[in-house]
Amino acid sequence: MMKNTVKAFLAVIFAVVATPLALAQSVIEIEPGEGVQEALQEALIMAEPGSVIELKAGRYEFTGGLSLDVENITLRGAGMNETVLSFAGQTSGSEGLLITAGGARVEALAVEDTPGDGIKAKGVDIVTFKDVRVEWTRGPNAENGAYGLYPVESKNVLIDGCVVKGASDAGIYVGQSQQIIVRNSRAELNVAGIEIENSYFADVYNNVATHNTGGILVFDLPNLPQMGGHSVKVYNNKVVANDTPNFAPPGNIVATVPMGTGIMVMANREVEIFDNELSDNASTNILLVAYPREYNDPTYNPLPRAIYVHGNKHGKAGFAPDQAVKDIIEPRTGTPVPHIVWDGAVDGIWAAFFGPDDENAIYISEPEGTTFANLQFVKDMILPWGASVDTDIEDYAGELPSRAAVTLPQEK
Amino acid sequence: MFRRVLSVLAAALLSMTTIAAVARAEINDAALLAARPAKLLSEYGLFSDYANQMPAEGVVPYALITPLFTDYAHKFRFVYVPKGEHATYDAKEVMNFPVGSVLVKTFAYPADFRAPEKDIRIIETRLLIRQEKGWNAWAYVYDEELKDAVLKVAGKTLPVEWTDEAGNARSTNYVVPNKNQCKGCHTYNKEFSPIGPKARNLNMDYKYPAGSENQLAHWSRVGVLEGAPAPADAPRVPDFLDASAPVDARARAYLDVNCAHCHRLEGPASTSGLFLTWDEANKTQWGYKKRPVAAGRGSGGLDYDIMPGKPDQSILVYRLQSLDPGVMMPEVGRTMVHEEGIALLKEWIASIE
Numbered sequence: 108m109m110k111n112t113v114k115a116f117l118a119v120i121f122a123v124v125a126t127p128l129a130l131a132q133s134v135i136e137i138e139p140g141e142g143v144q145e146a147l148q149e150a151l152i153m154a155e156p157g158s159v160i161e162l163k164a165g166r167y168e169f170t171g172g173l174s175l176d177v178e179n180i181t182l183r184g185a186g187m188n189e190t191v192l193s194f195a196g197q198t199s200g201s202e203g204l205l206i207t208a209g210g211a212r213v214e215a216l217a218v219e220d221t222p223g224d225g226i227k228a229k230g231v232d233i234v235t236f237k238d239v240r241v242e243w244t245r246g247p248n249a250e251n252g253a254y255g256l257y258p259v260e261s262k263n264v265l266i267d268g269c270v271v272k273g274a275s276d277a278g279i280y281v282g283q284s285q286q287i288i289v290r291n292s293r294a295e296l297n298v299a300g301i302e303i304e305n306s307y308f309a310d311v312y313n314n315v316a317t318h319n320t321g322g323i324l325v326f327d328l329p330n331l332p333q334m335g336g337h338s339v340k341v342y343n344n345k346v347v348a349n350d351t352p353n354f355a356p357p358g359n360i361v362a363t364v365p366m367g368t369g370i371m372v373m374a375n376r377e378v379e380i381f382d383n384e385l386s387d388n389a390s391t392n393i394l395l396v397a398y399p400r401e402y403n404d405p406t407y408n409p410l411p412r413a414i415y416v417h418g419n420k421h422g423k424a425g426f427a428p429d430q431a432v433k434d435i436i437e438p439r440t441g442t443p444v445p446h447i448v449w450d451g452a453v454d455g456i457w458a459a460f461f462g463p464d465d466e467n468a469i470y471i472s473e474p475e476g477t478t479f480a481n482l483q484f485v486k487d488m489i490l491p492w493g494a495s496v497d498t499d500i501e502d503y504a505g506e507l508p509s510r511a512a513v514t515l516p517q518e519k
Numbered sequence: 520m521f522r523r524v525l526s527v528l529a530a531a532l533l534s535m536t537t538i539a540a541v542a543r544a545e546i547n548d549a550a551l552l553a554a555r556p557a558k559l560l561s562e563y564g565l566f567s568d569y570a571n572q573m574p575a576e577g578v579v580p581y582a583l584i585t586p587l588f589t590d591y592a593h594k595f596r597f598v599y600v601p602k603g604e605h606a607t608y609d610a611k612e613v614m615n616f617p618v619g620s621v622l623v624k625t626f627a628y629p630a631d632f633r634a635p636e637k638d639i640r641i642i643e644t645r646l647l648i649r650q651e652k653g654w655n656a657w658a659y660v661y662d663e664e665l666k667d668a669v670l671k672v673a674g675k676t677l678p679v680e681w682t683d684e685a686g687n688a689r690s691t692n693y694v695v696p697n698k699n700q701c702k703g704c705h706t707y708n709k710e711f712s713p714i715g716p717k718a719r720n721l722n723m724d725y726k727y728p729a730g731s732e733n734q735l736a737h738w739s740r741v742g743v744l745e746g747a748p749a750p751a752d753a754p755r756v757p758d759f760l761d762a763s764a765p766v767d768a769r770a771r772a773y774l775d776v777n778c779a780h781c782h783r784l785e786g787p788a789s790t791s792g793l794f795l796t797w798d799e800a801n802k803t804q805w806g807y808k809k810r811p812v813a814a815g816r817g818s819g820g821l822d823y824d825i826m827p828g829k830p831d832q833s834i835l836v837y838r839l840q841s842l843d844p845g846v847m848m849p850e851v852g853r854t855m856v857h858e859e860g861i862a863l864l865k866e867w868i869a870s871i872e
Contacts, residue, residue: 149673152698171674172844174699199694201850207702207787222845224815229787230709252845253815259790276815283790328812330803331792332784358811358818358834400810403803 133158139165151175164189172200178208184216187240195220202227209233227257235265243273247354251275263515277302283333298355299324309339310513320353321364322346327374329407336375348387365390365430374398376412386422390432391444397452412467415507421446439496445478459485471503560659560668570665583720585759585772588857597623600743608746613713622647631682654711656701673697691854700851704780714780719754770867817846830865
């Protein structure tokens with residue numbers, strides 16, 4: 108066994124070839140086979156910064172998690188269906204691959220069936236996932252790992268052309284990060300397709316989120332090192348037929364996401380949602396709500412503020428509401444539940460009656476025929492006789508300035 | 520139990536001084552400072568006898584009041600600070616060790632835990648070396664004759680067997696961590712960092728060959744440490760197994776050493792918002808009715824990290840009881856359930872109102 112490992116490692120060393128360029132970039136080649144766990148892990152540890160680790164086409168079996176802590180490493184396969192890293196037999200490690208060094212690029216490979224998260228990047232500056240597939244091959248199952256692609260506490264995050272299927276929490280989850288682009292990706296059969304949580308400056312565009320429980324979520328949660336999520340743009344996405352029953356383990360916030368939610372904003376400020384195609388979401392296409400649970404964090408703001416929704420194309424929605432949409436919203440709005448629902452949770456009595464200040468308001472400028480409801484929860488609680496639902500979408504017309512696009516150093 | 524092993528070891532040290540004098544090792548400071556790790560543990564000269572874990576002169580054995588659980592492995596700890604240098608005292612965090620210092624930890628399994636001084640299988644020695652650029656960690660796995668140990672960069676899994684205190688046969692696949700896994704826990708503000716040698720966890724008597732002495736006092740006396748107050752004025756955690764200490768302090772001491780290296784604002788698990796350091800005062804932050812953040816199925820369908828009065832409804836207990844890599848905590852260093860730790864945490868949570 109040990110001899111094999113040494114051999115595998117030597118093979119790796121001898122496979123190092125310098126490119127003819129003056130800026131020599133060493134390439135370490137890895138092939139599937141026995142001892143690959145140690146060979147690849149050793150390469151990930153011993154690689155010089157700036158190296159490329161190339162994983163030849165084939166199926167790789169791992170029993171433990173992999174980790175990368177060397178700066179500026181590219182881990183490149185031969186394609187998301189050609190180079191498959193299977194973790195079905197994993198007995199240790201909380202994720203398939205953990206990245207803790209900046210300048211990382213993972214490209215053209217698949218990670219399958221991790222007991223925990225797929226690929227996690229923690230606390231790094233510059234991380235790119237390009238044409239990566241993360242999948243739990245048995246389909247939706249509460250025993251699947253939580254997150255597929257999971258950058259957290261990171262900066263300059265690019266997720267491009269990726270596919271994530273079967274995550275029991277969020278397929279693509281970006282948490283407590285800033286300067287983020289998620290584009291051209293497909294999230295399918297997850298509880299949450301794409302989730303941007305407690306993050307600043309995120310552009311989410313040209314993605315497809317389908318057959319998840321909820322398509323795209325923009326959340327902010329209390330009691331975390333980075334809070335006050337803001338400046339998120341969600342546009343040109345196709346968010347259709349999110350029809351997988353919620354299979355998240357209870358206790359997690361996504362376990363409360365109703366089946367058939369298109370785009371959901373919880374807390375956060377300055378969120379722009381536009382030019383998306385939304386249809387066949389059985390609860391509602393767009394849901395704007397306050398954090399619903401009790402919390403004891405005086406620095407946390409639970410409300411969605413400065414939300415601008417415009418130019419989205421709405422198909423059929425709200426025809427079979429689930430969870431809170433069924434229990435709380437449908438009794439007030441009837442069926443179908445409108446395309447866009449805001450809970451109307453606002454800060455204070457004045458705002459309850461006259462709406463939030465302009466800079467904190469909710470603006471809706473959607474095509475003719477789009478339906479809307481403000482549930483006016485706060486007003487409803489204040490007035491002894493309650494408050495009825497406001498469905499007059501015209502009252503919410505207006506706009507907020509659009510933020511400049513996120514630019515990332517790895518794209519320069 | 521653990522301390523008994525050490526005192527036996529200390530006795531062995533005394534009785535073997537003559538042999539040690541013959542095989543006396545010279546510490547290789549240059550090897551310790553080199554960028555590349557030595558291939559063999561012996562190149563550092565930290566031990567005069569590997570099979571009996573006898574340290575070279577200037578290498579001081581120590582123990583922690585409440586140690587980290589690592590699959591019931593017995594641990595022999597040593598500290599080395601270059602001649603003429605000293606670590607400086609820190610009341611709260613790890614002592615500040617000078618460049619050239621090493622923290623040495625050997626993992627071993629006695630064949631029968633009821634006779635821990637006999638037939639000890641020594642698995643590996645991990646070194647945390649303080650170099651110019653910061654700390655570096657390497658693991659060395661012993662050969663069968665225990666004459667030397669070989670560097671293992673990518674880690675290793677080894678089957679081990681033993682008989683526990685109750686006479687039950689136990690076994691597990693012991694995991695030698697790779698360098699990145701070491702850093703998985705040994706990180707403070709993104710820098711590689713030691714965990715154990717904090718004042719509060721060292722502040723107890725240790726049976727040295729020359730007699731029993733408080734470790735902080737001993738370290739100060741032999742020049743390993745400077746600036747330490749009298750032991751009575753230094754902080755101290757209880758032994759988590761000391762039934763005479765308050766259950767709250769024992770549980771917090773256990774969480775401090777087993778979890779808080781990651782679960783603190785400066786640690787790898789900062790993203791969770793669960794902070795388990797000894798002195799964390801914010802109730803939500805140490806888990807009291809705190810909701811999970813990114814636990815996934817690690818939540819076990821439960822709502823809170825710590826549900827007061829209800830250990831079986833607390834995520835903390837659920838994850839410590841699990842062996843599923845997608846659920847278990849800590850994430851590395853454990854392939855078995857620590858029954859004694861679980862029992863203490865359950866007792867503690869049951870007592871919380």
